Amino acid sequence: MGFIGNALYYSFHPYQLRSIVQWKVWHNPPHERNPANETQSEKDCFKFLDLTSRSFSAVIQELHSELLMPVCVFYLVLRGLDTIEDDTSISLETKEPLLRGFDDFLTQEGWNFTGNRKEEKDRELLVQFPCVITEFMKMKPAYQAIIKDITAKMGNGMADYCRKAELSDASVKTIEEYDQYCYYVAGLVGEGLTRLFVEAELANPALLERPHLQKSMGLFLQKTNIIRDIREDNDDKRRFWPQEIWSKYVDNFDDLFKPEFKEAALNCNSEMVLNALEHADECLFYLAGLREQSVFNFCAIPQSMAIATLELCFRNYDIFERNIKITKGDACSLMFASTQNLRVLCDRFRDLTRKIHKKNTPKDPNFLKISMACGKIEKFIETIFPSQNAEEANRRVQGVLSEEQLKKREEDAENKSDVYFMMALMGCIVLFVAGTMMFFAWLMGARFDLAFKELMGGNFRPPAPSAIHEDL
């Protein structure tokens, strides 16, 4: 948009600008990496992190030092896996063993892969993969085991998917398949990260006993991306919206993009959003189990972005025409909220849920279901942060005041008496000054008796000056 465009935009959207400035000025990273003490391979890893991820790089680099390298390496390993899977120039015969055996490459010093086509944007990462392997080998064995396990699971999942795509067709049929797909590409990441957090003792171990929570974290993000990217994916001949959902509204998937099916497309959009929204309360539940600020930020930022994106996409026909995303100002304000605490984040979630709710219309076949999903999120927030409690209500009914209220009342009374005292003092001063002035006026011969008589006679004006002259 260029500088002038930006200047114009922000002069009409001051709040956006305010959020950006606020974020830049007031965000204090909980931890910062120290490039001076880093080895060459560490530096290389961060270089690739910057190159491969726009959104995650910054938050990863603010992570607690215990998790900094493990999460960075984990991200790069998965990105490497993804680069092989995405490359359509590699035949299934070559691709399948690469994906299935990717976890073994992590322990083969010096392994790299040069078979990607030139256009593949993260090709260089796999060419220089040895730096990732070096860092992987330096990690604690417990972290290695976790990353290896998840890589194996994801590699196999991707291989199954590629095989299916080659032999029949890869489009997603049922909602179950859709969840399955999202689980392989995102749910597993949630699982790996949770295990790393717990291993580093930065998250509540109880999270591991509730695997559906971490699964929801991944699915919520992935489903939001799938909804937002429908146009882009379709242009690339990829379809992730499950047939079980879209077939309720249109006969052919391509009809979603035709103007004559606009209403059907919007209804389909709202069912997809509903499907994603059902994970939101579990995401908040998960975030409540994180103990360390940097880990909380790392998890909360993508989640708040996701619900904002979902709000933006909900019943928005633009998603079928072009790629849309939340504005930079909104993103900054969300990041600001996501790096405070769960309470602030929950308030944000509630606001966005209400915005979704506001766009809901009774003409939509999923009207009530969406209303219920919004109600569920709000109720969940109310359970973790009750706005009132029975004890207080009991006190209110009995007319008894709590200690805080009593204290406040005392303070109020004190303040009040202070104010009265000040006013009385002011009154005295005014009286004293006025009295003194009148006394001096009297000394100089002022005729108050005449003035008083005139006033009583209804004459409030001083005599006209001309009359005085004549007298003289």
Added chain:
Amino acid sequence: MLKSKKVLISGGTGFVGSATVRALAARHPGCAITVIDRSPPRAEHILPKTIQCMQVDVTSAAEVDRAIQTVKPDIIIHTAGIVPSVVDRFSRRLEREVWKINVEGTRIMLNAALESDVEAFIYTSSCCVVTDDLSTPYCNIDEEWPTSHTSLIYGESKVQPNGHLLTPPLGSVGEGDYQLVPALHACIAKYQTPFIIGDGQNLWDVTHVRNVADAHILAIENLMTSRTASGEAFFIQNNEPITFRDFCLAIWSHFGHNPPFEIRIPEKLAYVVGFLCEMVAWVTDTHATLSRGSVRDACAVRYVSGEKAKAILGYEARIGIEDAIRLSCEEYARRIGVVLPARC
């Protein structure tokens, strides 16, 4: 479990009572059910043929005693009560009558039960005992909540010191619903649907009368076995809070009506208008549709936690809110002879 048990249900020809009778007869065909009610069986509340009906006024101790002596019930379910209609809900006009039936009636029933060999007494109260103080919101409240002191006649009259089920009185829909769906349906003809009082974001929890009936049966089953529910109060709702506005929109949409536009009225302004309407109604001696009470009712946040009922009674709503609204609209449409438009 309930084989050859004798069950007496007061108010059994009413809305909640008849639903409980039907559910009990279906679930436990072995038990003998007797209905006592002031009114004879009504057309809109169908009762199974196998049950026995007695015309008894619960405010008369003699009549109640006689009925209990004759039936010798093992279990009493006391649902008899009067729910003032929407118009009278906020006034004190019916205070004496409501008080007499809901309080005196219950006292008479309890005394009669104490003198006979009744094993279980279940009282259908209302969440209004807690939530009828309209001045505060009720978000996700639980059974520890106190009963309110300033309140509406109905809520006050339902405060009782016994184990009871707290049901949503103006919040139940279903077969034979004579308050909620009819009142909201009437808004269409009166062109009231575009007006939103308040921010339209206030959540409340509705339930289907069959879910309420289910809860009664679970309560009986509990009191006949483990008795963990003895002396306890339970909130019975759907645990699926939605906004009041959405609830209305969903009902109107079933009748093929979608408000063509929306006008938001701030709660404070509506409250003042409500007050003026009340004055006009007072001067002209009529009923005001809009009153301070109804404004606050429409803006009230009222949803509860279903944890206790789930933990002790094992209660979970069998009919989801979506089906509850659909079933009620279909039933009401049949009753008034309207054909609902087909939905996609």
